[in-house]
Amino acid sequence: xxxxxxxxxxxxxxxxxxxxxxxxxxxxxxxxxxxxxxxxxxxxxxxxxxxxxxxxxxxxxxxxxxxxxxxxxxxxxxxxxxxxxxxxxxxxxxxxxxxxxxxxxxxxxxxxxxxxxxxxxxxxxxxxxxxxxxxxxxxxxxxxxxxxxxxxxxxxxxxxxxxxxxxxxxxxxxxxxxxxxxxxxxxxxxxxxxxxxxxxxxxxxxxxxxxxxxxxxxxxxxxxxxxxxxxxxxxxxxxxxxxxxxxxxxxxxxxxxxxxxxxxxxxxxxxxxxxxxxxxxxxxxxxxxxxxxxxxxxxxxxxxxxxxxxxxxxxxxxxxxxxxxxxxxxxxxxxxxxxxxxxxxxxxxxxxxxxxxxxxxxxxxxxxxxxxxxxxxxxxxxxxxxxxxxxxxxxxxxxxxxxxxxxxxxxxxxxxxxxxxxxxxxxxxxxxxxxxxxxxxxxxxxxxxxxxxxxxxxxxxxxxxxxxxxxxxxxxxxxxxxxxxxxxxxxxxxxxxxxxxxxxxxxxxxxxxxxxxxxxxxxxxxxxxxxxxxxxxxxxxxxxxxxxxxxxxxxxxxxxxxxxxxxxxxxxxxxxxxxxxxxxxxxxxxxxxxxxxxxxxxxxxxxxxxxxxxxxxxxxxxxxxxxxxxxxxxxxxxxxxxxxxxxxxxxxxxxxxxxxxxxxxxxxxxxxxxxxxxxxxxxxxxxxxxxxxxxxxxxxxxxxxxxxxxxxxxxxxxxxxxxxxxxxxxxxxxxxxxxxxxxxxxxxxxxxxxxxxxxxxxxxxxxxxxxxxxxxxxxxxxxxxxxxxxxxxxxxxxxxxxxx
RNA sequence: GCGGCUAUGGCGAAAUUGGCAGACGCGACGGGUUUAGGUCCCGUUGGGGAACCAUGCAGGUUCAAAUCCUGUUAGCCGCACCA
Numbered sequence: 001x002x003x004x005x006x007x008x009x010x011x012x013x014x015x016x017x018x019x020x021x022x023x024x025x026x027x028x029x030x031x032x033x034x035x036x037x038x039x040x041x042x043x044x045x046x047x048x049x050x051x052x053x054x055x056x057x058x059x060x061x062x063x064x065x066x067x068x069x070x071x072x073x074x075x076x077x078x079x080x081x082x083x084x085x086x087x088x089x090x091x092x093x094x095x096x097x098x099x100x101x102x103x104x105x106x107x108x109x110x111x112x113x114x115x116x117x118x119x120x121x122x123x124x125x126x127x128x129x130x131x132x133x134x135x136x137x138x139x140x141x142x143x144x145x146x147x148x149x150x151x152x153x154x155x156x157x158x159x160x161x162x163x164x165x166x167x168x169x170x171x172x173x174x175x176x177x178x179x180x181x182x183x184x185x186x187x188x189x190x191x192x193x194x195x196x197x198x199x200x201x202x203x204x205x206x207x208x209x210x211x212x213x214x215x216x217x218x219x220x221x222x223x224x225x226x227x228x229x230x231x232x233x234x235x236x237x238x239x240x241x242x243x244x245x246x247x248x249x250x251x252x253x254x255x256x257x258x259x260x261x262x263x264x265x266x267x268x269x270x271x272x273x274x275x276x277x278x279x280x281x282x283x284x285x286x287x288x289x290x291x292x293x294x295x296x297x298x299x300x301x302x303x304x305x306x307x308x309x310x311x312x313x314x315x316x317x318x319x320x321x322x323x324x325x326x327x328x329x330x331x332x333x334x335x336x337x338x339x340x341x342x343x344x345x346x347x348x349x350x351x352x353x354x355x356x357x358x359x360x361x362x363x364x365x366x367x368x369x370x371x372x373x374x375x376x377x378x379x380x381x382x383x384x385x386x387x388x389x390x391x392x393x394x395x396x397x398x399x400x401x402x403x404x405x406x407x408x409x410x411x412x413x414x415x416x417x418x419x420x421x422x423x424x425x426x427x428x429x430x431x432x433x434x435x436x437x438x439x440x441x442x443x444x445x446x447x448x449x450x451x452x453x454x455x456x457x458x459x460x461x462x463x464x465x466x467x468x469x470x471x472x473x474x475x476x477x478x479x480x481x482x483x484x485x486x487x488x489x490x491x492x493x494x495x496x497x498x499x500x501x502x503x504x505x506x507x508x509x510x511x512x513x514x515x516x517x518x519x520x521x522x523x524x525x526x527x528x529x530x531x532x533x534x535x536x537x538x539x540x541x542x543x544x545x546x547x548x549x550x551x552x553x554x555x556x557x558x559x560x561x562x563x564x565x566x567x568x569x570x571x572x573x574x575x576x577x578x579x580x581x582x583x584x585x586x587x588x589x590x591x592x593x594x595x596x597x598x599x600x601x602x603x604x605x606x607x608x609x610x611x612x613x614x615x616x617x618x619x620x621x622x623x624x625x626x627x628x629x630x631x632x633x634x635x636x637x638x639x640x641x642x643x644x645x646x647x648x649x650x651x652x653x654x655x656x657x658x659x660x661x662x663x664x665x666x667x668x669x670x671x672x673x674x675x676x677x678x679x680x681x682x683x684x685x686x687x688x689x690x691x692x693x694x695x696x697x698x699x700x701x702x703x704x705x706x707x708x709x710x711x712x713x714x715x716x717x718x719x720x721x722x723x724x725x726x727x728x729x730x731x732x733x734x735x736x737x738x739x740x741x742x743x744x745x746x747x748x749x750x751x752x753x754x755x756x757x758x759x760x761x762x763x764x765x766x767x768x769x770x771x772x773x774x775x776x777x778x779x780x781x782x783x784x785x786x787x788x789x790x791x792x793x794x795x796x797x798x799x800x801x802x803x804x
Numbered sequence: 805g806c807g808g809c810u811a812u813g814g815c816g817a818a819a820u821u822g823g824c825a826g827a828c829g830c831g832a833c834g835g836g837u838u839u840a841g842g843u844c845c846c847g848u849u850g851g852g853g854a855a856c857c858a859u860g861c862a863g864g865u866u867c868a869a870a871u872c873c874u875g876u877u878a879g880c881c882g883c884a885c886c887a
Contacts (some may be wrong), residue, residue, distance in 0.1 A: 172884085217882060220807080225886070244852045245887060258887090299885090329886045336887085342805080343885055415886050538882085571861070578880085609829070611816065616880085623816065626829040629844095636844095665820080674818065677828035684828090748823040755868040756856095757824045792867050802867045 003722070007599030007714070014714045015115065016536035023730040024062075024072050024117055028331040032525055033070035035062040036504055036564070038533025038541070039077045039124075041496070042103035043084035047110045048581045048588045049619055050573035053607040057570055057672065058532040059116040060608070061620045063710035064667060066117070067734040073525050074117045075507040076536045077124035078104050081132070082496020083177050086427035090460065096427045097455070100127060113595045115713055122507040127427075128501025131506060133450035134516035135498050136432040138548065140443045141434070141555055147193045148421065150441060154262075154286075155420050157185035160448045162461035163424045164189060164493065167417050168221075168540045176540075184286070187465050190422040190431055190492060194547050198222050198414045200561075201546055210567040217538040220710075223415025228399055229331060230408040231310035232257065234269075235316060241265065241308055244330025244413060248402060249394040252383035253337040253358035255348065257308050257319045258301065261285045262327035269319060271305030272655040278302055278321060287321045293487060297718035299324060311407040313384060322347060330413050338372065345372035358383045359391055419544070421495060426468045426742050428493030436487040443586045445481050453493070467491045500541050501548040504528055504563060516557070523559045534572060542567070568670065571616040578618055589619055601712035602628040608711070627676065631715055634683050637690060638719045640704065644695035653741060655685065656700050660737035663707045679708060698723065743797065752800040758783050761799075776801070 017061070037058045040051065052080035062074040080100045088103075089096035104125070111118070119735060124131055142148040142777040157162045160180035164187055196200075202222045205215045227246035234241055243257060261264050261282045270278035301322035308317045324343055325334050338348035339357040348355050355369060380386045386394055402408040422431060432444035432451045444451050447802040454475045459468050470491035480487040491508040502516075508525040509517040527549075545563050553561040574580055582588065594603045605627040611617040648656075659682050666675045675762030690696050702723060709716035709729045746764055750757040759779040763772055773791050776799035777784060790802035 015849080213882085216808075220883060223883095223886060227887080243887085247887075324885050324887095326886060334887045413886075415883095492869075529884070535881085609816085615810090620816075620830090622830050624830095630829085632844095662820095673816095674828080677818070680828050748824090752824085752868075754865090755823085760824065790867060793825070794868095798868080800823085800867050 003639045005632050009600065010718045011115065011600055011714045014717045015112075017717070017728075021728075022119075024066055024074070025072055025730045026121065029071060030071040032073060033062075033065040033530075034073040034525055034528045035065060035530045036074075036532070037076065037527045038531070038537065039079050039500070040107055041079040041082065041084045041505065042100050042107055043088040045104070046588075046590060046592075048108055048573070049591050049594070049607065050581055052110070052114065052591045052603075053573055054532060054534070054570045055111060055114050055116060055603045056607050057568075057613050058530075059114060060604075060672060060710045061530060061532070062117050063713065063730060064734070066730055067706070067709065070735065072117065073122075073508060074119060075122035076111065076116075076118045076120070076122075077122075077503060077507065078126065079496070079503070080104065080125050080127035080498050081428050081494075081499055083127075083163070083423075083425065083427075084496065085127075086425060087161070087177065087544045095457075096459065110591065113591065113600055115600050122510055124503055124506050124510050126503060129452055130513065131427045131503075131510075132499065133513075134506065135429050136444070136449050136451055137446060137516055138502060138552070139429075139494070139498075140432055140446065140449075142192060142551060143441075143443050143552075145555065147196065147551065149191055149193065150188060151191050152186065152188040154184040154186050155189055156182045157187070157465075157703045158182055158558045159243055161425070162421055162463065164422065164465075166420045168543070169421075169495075185465060187424075189420050190433075190490075192419040192421045192547075194419045195414060195416055197547050197550055198224070198416050199231050199417075200550055201543065204562055206547075207562055208567070209565055211569055213533075213534065214538045214542065214567060214569065214677075218543055221416060221539045221543065223413075225413050225415075227330075227411055227413060228402065228408045229411045230311065230335065230402065232311060232317065232335070234319075235307040235309055237306075237390075241269075241319070241333055242331045243333045243335040244411060245335055247337065247340065248398045248408070249380070249386075249391060250337040250358050251312060251335070251398070252338050252386065252614050253339050253356050253400075254310060254317060254335045254378075255338060255356055256317055256336045256338055256353045258322045258325050258334050258344075258347070259304070259319060260325040260327040261321050261323055262333040263332040265333075266304075266321055269304040269306050274303060274305035278304060281321055288323070297341070298729070301347060303352060304352075311405075318353070320347075320351070321426045328417065329415070330411075339369060340372055340374055342372045342374060345369075354500075356382055357505040362621055391521070396557070419547075421498075422492035423495050424465055424467045424492075425461055426453075426456070428495065428607065429453070429498055430469070431490045431492050431494060433490040434478055434480060434487045435481065435490065438485055438486060439480055442482055442691055451489075467493055469493075492789075497541060497544045501544045502552070504545070505552075505558070519557065519621060520643055526558070527562060528564045530566045530568065532568045532570060535569040568614070570613050571611070573610075573617055573619050575619060578616075581619070593619070594624070598624055598628050599714075601715050602631055605631070605676060611673055611674045613670060613672050628682075630680050630683060631712060633687065634679075634704070634708070635686055635715060635719065637683070637696060638701050639722065640712075641690065641695035641698070641701055642722060646693050646695040647696045648697035648699055649693075652689070652697055655682070655689075656703055657737040660703065660707065661742060664737065676711070679704075679711075705729060705732070706732050706735055747796050749796065749798055751779050752798065753780065753783055753803055755800060765796070769795075772799055775799075 004608055008071045045535055062072045067071045085100050086096050089099040092099055126132060139148060156170055158165055158175040158180055160178045161175060166173060170182050173182055174180060181795055202219060202224055205218060227244055228248045229242050229244055231240045231242050266282060267279060279473050295490045299322060303322050304319045304321060306319045308319055310317055331681040336344040338344040338355045340359060357369060358380060359373060360381050361378050378391045382387045399410055410771060428453050430453055434442045434444060436442050437476055440673055456471055456472060462468060476489050476491060478489050505517050505522055509521045512518055549563040552558045579585055579587055591603060603623060609623060609627050662678045663675055663800055666678060686696050705716050706729060716729050746762045748760055748762050751759045751761055761775055761779045763775055772793045786803045788801050788803050792800040
C-alpha cells in the first residue's frame with residue numbers, strides 16, 4: 001500500500017517539529033559558516049517570486065553547509081529606516097511606524113512559507129532604537145576620528161524626494177529611488193570621508209571571492225588614476241595655475257588650458273574686457289541640471305582673457321572656462337591637447353584654437369587632422385628635445401624629467417567622492433550632534449544614546465532643505481554637553497544605508513546593550529562566508545559596508561577588515577517581456593498562491609530549476625508541474641520500496657556513488673538548476689530499475705533523501721522518518737563518494753573519421769593505444785575506404801582517423 | 805562614446821571546460837489505465853527521403869570548436885566629459 005502524498009500535512013508537521021526542536025544549534029565543536037541574505041526593506045506589501053528565489057538559494061546553501069558539519073549563522077532582519085519605507089508610508093497615508101511594522105509582519109509570514117532555516121532569535125530591525133543606538137554610536141566614533149565632518153557646498157538634490165543624495169544614489173543624472181531629475185542645492189551637509197579609504201577599498205578587492213563584474217564596478221567607481229600636477233605661470237602675474245593630467249608626454253601639444261566654471265579661480269582670472277561674459281557663463285552653468293549637463297553634446301565655453309606660459313617652450317597659452325571640466329576632480333583645471341583628446345579636439349574646433357599633433361603613428365608629420373589621434377603608441381613629433389622618442393618610452397621618462405625641472409609632481413586621483421551622509425527627511429536615525437554657539441559641533445554623550453527619533457504627526461518632507469524634525473522646538477533646543485549653554489540639535493537624519501552598512505555584525509549579538517557587538521562573538525562568527533543578493537547594490541551598500549568594516553577594524557573593535565568573503569549575485573526574475581516585477585507595472589507574481597497549490601517544496605525546487613541561479617529569467621509557471629511530478633514520483637518510489645527489503649546489488653552501489661558525485665560536484669559549482677536535473681535523471685533510472693527488482697534498497701533511498709534534503713526539507717524529513725529514523729535528516733553527514741567504487745572497467749568512447757562520429761565502442765579502461773585503434777578500426781571498417789593519414793587516440797576520450 | 809555580459813530545438817535550458825550537441829523539464833503528438841475529465845503509466849519529439857546539415861552571422865586555428873582567436877550583428881547591463 002502506498003502512503004499518499006499530502007504536502008500540506010507534511011509541511012505543517014515539520015514546521016512544528018523544527019520549532020520545537022531546532023536543527024541548527026550552536027555547538028563549539030563545529031566550524032561556523034555565516035550565510036547571509038541581503039535583508040529586505042519593508043516598503044511594499046509583500047515579496048514576489050524573485051525575492052523568494054534569493055532566499056531559497058541561500059537556504060539551500062545553508063542547509064548544505066549544515067549537513068557538511070557546520071554551525072550555520074543564517075539570520076534575517078529588516079532594513080526598515082530610509083527613503084523606500086518612508087515614501088511607501090507617504091503614498092499610503094499612514095505613519096511609517098505603522099506601515100513599517102505591518103509590512104514586516106506580512107513579509108515575515110511569506111518568508112516563513114519558505115521553510116527556511118532562519119534563526120529568528122537573531123532578528124534585527126534598523127529602525128529599532130536598540131539597534132540604531134549603535135548606528136549613532138558608530139557615527140560618533142567617526143566624528144571623533146574626523147571622518148564625519150560638516151560642509152556647505154552644492155550637493156545633489158532630489159526635488160521630488162526633497163532631500164540631498166550621495167553620488168552613488170544618482171543614476172544617469174536622476175534619483176535612484178524616484179527617477180526625478182537631480183538638481184544642485186547649496187546645503188550644509190554631513191559628510192563621511194570615505195575617500196580616505198579609497199586605496200584600501202580598491203586594493204582589498206583582490207582578497208575577495210566576488211563576481212568579477214562587481215569588483216570591476218567598484219574599481220571603476222573608485223576610479224584611481226596616476227598622473228601629474230603641472231604648474232603653469234600666468235602671464236603678467238606672479239601666480240601659477242596647476243593642472244592635473246595623465247598624459248604628460250603630450251605636454252608640447254598643449255594649446256590652451258580650461259578651468260572649471262565652479263573653480264574658485266574662475267571668476268578671478270577674467271580680464272576687465274572679459275569679466276561680463278565670464279560671469280554670465282558661470283551663472284548659466286549653475287542653472288543647468290545634471291541631466292542637461294550630461295546630455296549637452298555641444299561644447300560651450302568662454303575665454304578669460306588671460307594667458308598661461310608653457311613651461312617648456314614659453315609659448316602663451318590662452319586660458320578658457322568650460323563646463324566639461326569638473327571642479328572636483330584633479331585640480332579643476334586641465335591642459336588641453338586637442339590633437340590627442342576627443343573632447344579637447346571638439347573644443348578647439350568650435351573655438352578655433354590651434355591643434356598641434358605631437359604623436360604620429362609613423363613619426364611623420366600629418367598636419368590636417370579630422371579627429372584626435374588617441375592611440376597610445378607612436379613616435380613623438382613637434383616636441384623639441386623629445387622628438388623621435390617612442391611614446392611608450394617617453395611616458396616613463398617624462399614624469400622624471402618634469403619633476404627634476406621642478407614644475408610638476410606625480411599625483412594620484414580618484415573619482416570617488418566623500419559620502420553625502422545627511423538626509424532632510426524624517427524616517428531615519430537622527431544624527432547625534434549638537435551645535436553649540438561656543439563649542440561648535442559636539443557629539444551627543446554616548447550614555448544618552450539612543451537619541452530617539454521624535455514621534456511626530458507631520459513627517460512629510462519640507463521644501464526648505466530642513467528635515468521635518470527641525471520644526472519641533474522642544475526637541476531641537478538642548479544644552480551643550482560641554483559648556484551647558486543653549487544649543488541646538490542637528491535635525492538631519494542618516495541615509496537609508498547607515499543601518500545596512502553594519503547590520504550583519506549585529507545579528508550575532510543583537511541583544512547586547514553595552515556594546516554594538518561583543519568583540520568575542522563578532523570575531524568568532526564573522527566575516528560573512530557567503531553573501532547572497534541582487535547586483536543592484538554593487539557600488540552602494542557593498543561599498544559602504546566595506547568602508548564601515550574597515551573603519552571599525554581601524555578603531556580596534558573588530559579583527560577583520562572585509563565583511564563579505566564570498567558574494568553571489570542571483571539573477572532577477574522578471575515578468576512577461578522581461579519587465580521588472582513591481583507594484584507599479586502590476587506584474588508582480590506572489591508566491592502565496594503557488595505555495596498553497598503546489599506546496600513549499602515544489603515551489604522551492606521550481607524556483608531553482610527555472611534557470612541558472614545567476615542568470616535573469618522571465619517568470620513562467622510552465623515547468624512547475626515537472627518538479628511537482630518529480631517529488632511525487634520519488635515519494636512513491638520511496639514508499640513502495642520501504643518494506644520490500646531489497647538488497648543492494650553492486651550495480652546499485654555504483655549508481656549511489658555516481659549520484660553522490662554528480663550532485664556534490666554540481667553543488668560545489670553552485671549549479672543548482674542542474675543539481676535538480678540530475679536528481680530527476682537518477683530518479684528515472686531508479687524507477688526503471690525498481691520495475692525489475694520490485695523496489696530499491698533502503699541505503700540508496702536514504703542517500704537520495706539526504707542529498708535532496710536541502711532542496712525539499714519537509715518531504716525529505718518525512719521520508720527519513722518513514723524509514724524509521726528518529727533524528728532529523730539534517731543531522732546526517734552529507735554523503736561521500738568513493739572514486740574506487742565508481743570506477744568502471746570499460747568506457748564507451750566515440751570513433752570518428754575527421755571528427756565526425758561513426759560509431760561508439762566499449763573498450764577496457766587500461767587498453768593500449770594500438771588496441772584501442774584496432775577496435776576502433778574494426779567498428780568502422782566499412783567507412784575506412786580512403787587513405788588514413790593520421791590516427792588519434794586520447795585515452796578514455798576518443799578515437800579519430802584522419803582520412804584524405 | 806568607453807567597458808562588460810549574453811546569443812544553442814516550439815519553450816526553460818544541458819554539455820565533465822577543446823572530444824558523441826540538445827541531458828533534465830515544459831509543451832506537442834500517439835498509446836494505455838479510467839464510465840468520462842483530471843491524475844498516473846508507456847512511447848515519439850532539432851531539420852532532412854538519405855548521405856548529411858545544424859549552437860546569431862563571416863572567417864581562422866585544430867585530428868577535433870557551442871567552447872579558443874579575428875571581424876561582425878543584435879540584445880541586456882555598467883560608466884558617462886574623471887583630463
